[in-house]
Amino acid sequence: MNTTVEVLGFAREPAWLPWAVSYFFLIGISTTAFFLSLPGLVWRRPDWRGVSRRALLVALVCGLTGPVALLADLHQPGRFLNFYLHPNSGSWMAWGAFFIPVYMFGLCLYAWLCLRPQLAAMGQSGEKFAGLYRRLAYGGHDNPGAIRMAALVGSIGAALILLYTGMEVMVVQARALWHSPVLPLLLLVSALSGGLGMTGLFEVMSGNRAAAPLLNRWLAYSQWASLLLLAVWGLLGASGLSSAAAEALAAMQGAFSWWVTGAWLIGSTVLTLWLASARRHTLLLPALFALQGAWLVRWIVLMVSQSLPKMGATTPRYVLTLTPDGLLGIVGMVGLCLTIYIVLTSLVPWDEPAEV
Known part of the structure; x- marks a missing residue:
């Protein structure tokens, strides 16, 4: 008796590309670094003062770079705008389009409030861009209450981003490795x-x-x-x-x-x-x-x-290629992080302890 065994295989292009890895990597670092900035800059703990200042720089560098990788993963800005034109309350990915602006607004406002005293001091030092520093300082006085409020907004946004980035992967039942409550943790x-x-x-x-x-x-x-x-x-x-x-x-x-x-x-x-x-x-x-x-x-x-x-018996493998969707994209994200780091450290000296 002859037995015929039919093996089915389905070859598919990967649905998620390295752009997504770069986004999850950068936004995760930014949000957790934001929380690391709180002990020194909000709660004013002396042992955290310098660390929190560098953590805020990390949050800014990675936070400003991460959404660029997300837009690149969507391939065109129109797909991102579609989240706002046609909201879908049943999708964690769609909710992320609303969580990201909340976090970015809170982060930028929080960073500006923390840097105001230093910007004001630089505006009085007679440097080349002293006038610009005075305008950016907008008075320059330290306001712990305003810093705490901005930190609260940023913390809510950061927590929501950490939640949605884990949940949007976990809810995919078709991927056995993803569909686990351990994954978001x-x-x-x-x-x-x-x-x-x-x-x-x-x-x-x-x-x-x-x-x-x-x-x-x-x-x-x-x-x-x-x-x-x-x-x-x-x-x-x-x-x-x-x-x-x-x-x-x-x-x-x-x-x-x-x-x-x-x-x-x-x-x-x-x-x-x-x-x-x-x-x-x-x-x-x-x-x-x-x-x-x-x-x-x-x-x-x-x-x-x-x-x-x-489904089927085929095991497709992803090969990292030297293309914008592959290795060049990863190198580009590193370059963008480095560029933002150079710009921020050129405008403001971050190696000094935070103001108290």
């Missing part, structure tokens, strides 16, 4: 790790390394949380308590590349944890590995996960 924790890493990198670039123990302590906490969430997801899949996690694990078992990817993720997380714990006075290496880990989580979730077949 993992994106949140890895965003905090990236925010700490970028703040540490800016500390190194500004020559301020005294905050290394403080940043490394929180970085170690974030790595422990990441390992815990990965373990919970694995247990949910292995025990069958989560059908989506079990399905994702079953699809990964026969692929050597997934074993390598998983080992890389866990190994880099453990290495970052060791660097943050054993070398508490070192900033550069823990910061770089933290940024690598935050990017890796998003690359796995948004790009590598698309190799898992939704």
Whole structure:
């Protein structure tokens, strides 16, 4: 008796491109860095004063760059405008179009209020652009109440962005790796790790390394949380308590590349944890590995996960190409971040402690 087995395969282009990874990476860093700026600039804690100032710079650089990557991922501005012309209250992605302006408004207002005293002082120093600094300062007096109100608006916007970026991925039931309540928490924790890493990198670039123990302590906490969430997801899949996690694990078992990817993720997380714990006075290496880990989580979730077949037996693989939708786009986002960093640090010296 002859048996015929028909194998179906469907080749599709990836729905999400590296632009999306860049957006999730940058906006996650910006929002968590915004929260890192609060202890020193709002609550006026002396041990956080300098760190919070660099964290605010991180929030501005990544916050101004992230939406550009999002617009590029949509390929044309009209798609973004469509969220406002035809609102869809049932879509987390559509809600994000309203959350982003709230956050950006709160962030920019908060940054301006924090920088006003310094702008006023620079306006009185007789520098070349003293007149511009005086106009930007608009009086220049420190107003803690206004700073707290702007920080509240920015905090609400940042929390909503962290919520929607996790939920818009989690609600997709067609992707077994995405449809898990652990995923939004993992994106949140890895965003905090990236925010700490970028703040540490800016500390190194500004020559301020005294905050290394403080940043490394929180970085170690974030790595422990990441390992815990990965373990919970694995247990949910292995025990069958989560059908989506079990399905994702079953699809990964026969692929050597997934074993390598998983080992890389866990190994880099453990290495970052060791660097943050054993070398508490070192900033550069823990910061770089933290940024690598935050990017890796998003690359796995948004790009590598698309190799898992939704139907059929075909396992499509994404190859990073030297195109605007690939490597050139990533390099362009790095260049835009660097440009904004140069502009902001040229206008205002960020290596000084915040005003109290």
